[in-house]
Structures are given as structure tokens and as C-alpha cells.
Amino acid sequence: MHLKMNKIHNESTKGCFCHFDGCGRLYLGRHQNGSLSFTITEESGDTRVIHINEQIPCEDIILFQQSSDDRYVFVYSKLYEYKVKVFSADGKEQSAFSLPSGASCSLLDEKQNLWVGLSDEGIYGDENPSGQSVLCFTLDGQLKKTHIDQQLSEIYAPVVDDCYALAEKDGLIYMLYYSYTVIAAFDETDVKRVWIISDKEYCGVYDQLAISDDGFWICKDEHLLSLIPADVSLPVQEVKCCDPDGRELSIQQLKLTSNAIYAISDSGIYKRDIRGGKTK
Template sequence: MKKLIMNKIQKVINDGCFFHVDNHERMYICKKGNTGISFSIIDLSGDIQGFEINEQIPCEDIILFQQSSDDRRYVFIYSKMYEYKVKVFSADGKEECAFSLPSGASCNLLDEKQNLWVGLSDEGIYDDENPSGHSVLCFTLDGQLKETHIDQQLSEIYAPAVDDCYALAEKNGLIYMLYYSDTVIAAFDEADVKRVWIISDKEYSGVYDQLAVSDDGFWICKDEHSLSLIPADVSLPKQEVKCYDSEGHELSIQQLRLTMNAIYAISDSGIYKWDFSKREKIK
């Protein structure tokens, strides 16, 4: 087992709130108000800005709220009647676009190019409305589907087919997909599959909901609070990871969020962060 010594960065705790962090290390925290929902966006300097959406949506039904990398739009994804709905707002709060995601959407990622990537579960991959059997889709922020050939290319290089897409991550311009047929990670861009890692160890089997990539390997999160590391040499055993504060006390994790640069944890004592660059603090 490995230990991460994390730094406390926020004291405020909101039990049951929506919490998200993007690759620019902006934190998004949602509270339910009288007329709708309110987001606090906290940047690296500690500055806070607010954004309100006048809809009564429970925090547990919010899938994603994130500012685009060009700072011009906000992307909001939520669940309604077992469907994922997307709304795109301008910086001044005006709704620009609304569309629904396909049946079986299981994970999503808003990348640095303002593309919205959506991974599908087996329900969506084998749905009659998806005759090509796509496992991951790429949308523009006006709801248009972009043409990709990820699954075809996986087949051409004899990589395992995708039966269930678990998680998506971004690193250095590539999209990483963690998927099931055993456990596999594929790296690709809009045009090509670049590399595939096949992890055959049965201990890796299970459903994971987050993925991040660092020099140490692949960080995977299960049920928002259980963290593991697949070493960069994927032939080595998976390592369970526990999070501790600077005084050596194990954190009681409520939520974990993995980004391109760091791991964030909400505990009952605050919000904590561990940077991937601080590899010496893995024990």
C-alpha cells in the first residue's frame, strides 16, 4: 500500500455537494439555493467567482460543470429521467445550446480544444441506435458529433474491443480511455490511436469511475473514494493508495477528483491536494 501526504487547501466543507476540478486546477463547488443552483469557482490564486443556474436540480444529479479552456463558455451536464442533458452557457450566463447525450453515456471529458468526449457503457455500445458500435463519441459545444474512428483503429491493431467505457482523462494533448475487456487503457487523439496498454492482472478487474495519468503510472478511482495506482510498468502489481494529512492522520475521504496535474480529496476536515510533481511524497 502507498501513502500520499496531502496538503490542505480549503477549510470549508459542504456535505453532499457537487465537487469538480478541471485541468487548470479550478475548483467547482455547487450549493442548492431557493430558486436554483449556485456554483462557486475557485482558481489557483484563491479568487472566487459565482455562476447561477435557475433550475431546481439536486446536486447528486449534476454530472459536470466546467468552464471551457478559452474561458468563454460553461458546460453543464445533468441527469434527468435517466438521460444526460447538456447545456452550454456563455460567460455572461446566457444559454447558447442544449442537447442530449446518447443512451448509455457513462463518463465524459471536456478537453483543452473545447471538445466534449463521451464514453458509453455496454448499454450504449450495443444499442440499436449505435449500429457502428462506437464506444467513445466526440461532440462540439454546439452539439454536433465529430467523426472519429477509435473503435475501428483498435480493431485494426488487434487491441481488445471496448465492452464498457469506464473513464476518460487528458494528458499532453491525448485522450486516455480506461475500458473493460479485462482492463485496458488506450491513448488517442481525434485522428489516431497512439498506444494501448493491456493489463491482464485479474486484481485490476472492476468498475472504475476516474482515471489520471502521471509519470508514476495510471491512477484509478473507484466509487469516488477508493484510489489505486497502476504502475507505468503495467506488468507490476496494482498498488492500493491511502491519503493522509501533513500530520500523518489518514483522511476520511468523501470524494476524490483526479486531474491532469493533481489528486484532490474532500474529507470531513477540508479539501486536500497532492501534486503529481511531488513524487517524493509517496511512501
């Protein structure tokens, strides 16, 4: 399957932290004068710059994203631990907390909850006696009660041995996990649905997930894109990202959001909208 994409950004992002949110904002993080500088570009093209007095290498930044109340959520790793800081609109630190060991992925949802998925190390670690696979935090670091794993067990869904990726769509959180390849949809209180992917040969460690009418877009090793059809009994399709002329892009990194797929290439950043309708 070939996916034609439109170019939206010409500048090189090499060595930068790069992230997109569900509102279409582009976040580019760089080191500048001993601190971190984040340039935020709206879909309209308007830009602003936020300076954070931190010396974290760009490759250790997990997430930097604006919340709905104009705060900024900063998730990073330090000495193999995930840490979270929340900053006000003018860059002043408001809260800070650590995440459990074994954190593997994170997602800031529309309700301003920070969801954190755990790897097998975190799920089966001594500090997690209940064996939870996904945790939900408020932005002041309070852990919310969820019963996702208990409910998965009650409906005889495969147990979560490793949480690969989290996504949000229409108010639900989606978790891509192993055993085999399984996707569960839930909110803060209930598991809504579970999909067990029939193509057992297509397995591995994934790092991103997005949902559209076509099915489930999954990313492996940051640059390999595939589509699990909405009818999960059908084979998984490998996807090639191309420019508007149909030439395959040399991809450094892929970014998936609730509304779009972004390809970061040597020649710039390309985008394909996946909200509504069918992708041809």
C-alpha cells in the first residue's frame, strides 16, 4: 500500500525533539544557551517559543505537549527513569513527579490525564504487586484508580505482558499490547472492546498506534508503517509513505496522532490526514 503525503515543513529537524499533537501542533525542541527551547507551530502557521531551564538531551525527551489550559507537560528519562514536570504558560515549574520503573509509553489525553503504559519489567516488577499494565495520572502526580487489567481478565482477553503504544480517539484510550498483537479500547472506568489480530506472523515491538476508519495504523522501529484493517481477520498491510508525486520517502521517523500521520524525512516533514473517510 502506498500513502501519498503533502509536505508541510521544509526545515531540517535533525538533532531536534519532534512531536505532534491531536490539534496539529508541531513541537520542535532544541538546546539553546544552556536550556531547552521549544518552538510550537500551530496548524495556522502561528509560532511561539517556550524556554525551559533544563539540560536534558533531546533524545531523552519522551513528550512535550501543551494541555488544554495552556500548561506544558514535559516527560523525559534520566538514568533510566521516567520523570514528569508541568510548566505554566510562561515556563515556570508547577509540579514534578516520577513514573514507575518500566514505563514504556505515555499519552496526554483530552481530559488532561497522563496515561503511562508499562513494559514487562514494570508490569511484573516488585513495586507493582497488582500487575497493572497502564496507569493514569493527574497533572499534579496523583494516580487515578483504574481496573483495566482486572476487566480484561473478566472478559477472558489476553493478559497484558508488555504495553507497546497508547492512542486516543473519540474519548477512548487504545492500548496496543503483547500477547501476540492485541488492541484494547477503554476509558477511565471500563474496557469497551478488544481486538485480537489474526495475523500472528506479524509480530514484534511497536512504538506508535493511531486509529482511523480504515483500521489501526501501527509503527515499528519508528519508521516502518503498517495498517491493520478494520476487519482484523484480513492480513496486515505494509505501507510505503510517498511524496505527492508517488516517490517513496526516506523516513527518519514517523509520528502518529489521532488525526494524521507525519513522516519526518531528509527533505522535510510530510503529512497525511486520517480523520474521517477512507484512505485510498
